[in-house]
Amino acid sequence: MIYEGEGTFEKAIKAYQKINLLIIDEFLLTPLASSQAIELLEIIEFRSVNGSVFFCTQFEPSGWYTRIGNESDTTVSEAFIDSIIHNSYEVMIGESSLYEKTSKLENFELNIYPCR
Incomplete structure (x- = not known):
């Protein structure tokens, strides 16, 4: 604070x-x-x-x-x-942990959506 x-x-x-x-x-x-x-x-x-x-x-x-x-x-x-x-984007990194994903980059999924 x-x-x-x-x-x-x-x-x-x-x-x-x-x-x-x-x-x-x-x-x-x-x-x-x-x-x-x-x-x-x-x-x-x-x-x-x-x-x-x-x-x-x-x-x-x-x-x-x-x-x-x-x-x-x-x-x-x-x-x-x-x-x-209103002026943002939501970046979702799949369903599991980022730490799990970085060890398996071939399965890496990144989705970007406008927040509206």
Whole structure:
């Protein structure tokens, strides 16, 4: 969590604005609290103008709603997903683990679909 009162939030936003591609690995490995989702949403909104964000996750986008924010307040998860889904692509790497696939590249399957 980035602490706004210490000025680190603004510094983080500026740092994330300067790079072309932000890669978030293991996205939603643990659920995001509403406050964390709001902070990440602010970063994503800044990035949507000046660069790209790549989310690496084990969860399909349809399962993100239950892992973002508080169950009693779905507004945060809906706002978060709405902000990224319209201009994004979903890259699916088959059914099994990437680690299993890389050892058998001849069977490697990569599907890219627009998220609409």
